[in-house]
Amino acid sequence: MIMMKGKKILLAVTGGIAAYKSAELIRLFIKNDAQVKVLMTKNAQEFITPLTLQTLSSHPVYRETFSLIKDFDIAHIALAQEADILVIAPATANIIGKIAAGLADDLLTTVVMATKAPVLICPSMNTNMYENVIVKENIQKLTSRGYHMMEADSGELACKSEGVGRLPELSDIVEKVKSILAEKDLAGETVLVTAGPTREPLDPVRFITNYSSGKMGYALASRARRRGASVILISGPTVLSVPRGVTYVPVSTAVEMRHAVMKNLKQSTIVIKSAAVADYRPSVCADAKIKKKDGPWTLYLERNPDIIAEIGKKKKERILIGFAMESEDLIKNAKAKMLAKNMDLIVANDVKQKDAGFQSDTNIVKILDRDGGIEELPVMDKMDVADRILDRAKMIITRRRKVA
Ligand code: CTP
Secondary structure (H helix, E strand, O other): OOOOOOOOEEEEEEOOOHHHHHHHHHHHHOOOOEEEEEEEEEEEEEEHHHHHHHHHHHOOOOOHHHHHHHHHHHHHHHHHHHHOEEEEEEEOOOHHHHHHOOOOHHHHHHHHOOOOOOOEEEEOOOOHHOOHHHHHHHHHHHOOOEEOOOOOOOEOOOOEEEEEEEOOOOOHHHHHHHHHHHOOOOOOOEEEEOOOOOOEEEOOOOEEOOOOOOHHHHHHHHHHHOOEEEEEEEEOOOOOOOOOOOOOEEOOOHHHHHHHHHHHHOOOOEEEEEEEEOEEEEEEOOOOOOOOOOOOOOOOEEEEHHHHHHHOOOOOOEEEEEEEEEEHHHHEEEEEEEEOOOOOOOEEOOOOOOOOOOOEEOOOOEEEOOOEEEEEOEEEEEEHHHHHHHHHHHHHHHHHHHHO
16 A cells, blocks of 8 residues: 655645645645645745644744745755655646746745655646646646646636636545655666767768657656656757756767766666667768868768667666667567667657657557567557556566566
């Protein structure tokens, strides 16, 4: 059974009408044997008194008052460090926007910035605000950065309108907290993920690349981190936000990627090569911009290092997972790649399928293992595909350690 016994929950209450529900939420957490400390923003105190929340939590309430700002310089670090989870309920559009923008101008935002604990955000606001495109973008950004985001419920709102925007049911928030606290099955592992395309320059203004968006690799990094692993994300150029809590190593060319991978290989227990590495690079990169001339132009390319093949040769106990993108004979080709490069698993996708591949938020993959197993997954969000891949890695680790 998933427990929260003895877990330290820091509940942050922000200034929305649903702030009154935080009193009941504290009671529910305590009923589940958690320790609760409460932090209130200035506006939250307009909706419910600190005395109520202090009485229910049996701890002084941390709050923004001018006279205490100085003490909070230290308090925010202690609060950020000791919490097993930070729950923001209700979370207003304002606090979601501030976190997404990276602001840290009050106690709550500094705690959010300083904590390494999982952060669960439970939005509550008027329907039009919840559906506002800026709020939606902020929610999406925080989700992609590894923040846990609950969806607001639908129903009658304080402003008497019907719609989406209600604070999620308190029992659902409690369940969500339990599942987040239980999700640490990769604690102790170091997951190295490569993501995105590489860029192979031919002169100072031009390069060869591919359409990889990096979404699959970033999803893997985000989910591995969420499940308690230390994560090293080595990425070619993308427009994505780096998930919180991961060590980020930006690279550009395949040669740089190889160097970064080899440097970080030793401490890694799981290596997932989701990057779309260019197989070739221009033989020469001109110092100055190449000027056009009459007639055709021959560009000479040479092979890039095959990074995954090199890891395969020295992989030892670590789990090695590769990707294969094929346009024909998917299974046959993917299997051959897995065996030739000493991978434990290969994630194969068919470039010709809709809703799959480089730019999409979803993917349709088959996970092949060395025993001949083929797990065919339906169309899924890349975050969910990431979890399925990590589940398989975890299974192999557990099996190997049992045998050893
Ligand atoms: N890969 C790598 N280094 C390269 C090229 C690819 O590490 N220089 C990795 C990718 O990250 C991916 C897997 O290898 O995990 C893809 O296998 P590969 O056989 O290189 O695929 P393709 O490059 O698509 O091969 P082919 O062109 O032969 O289909």
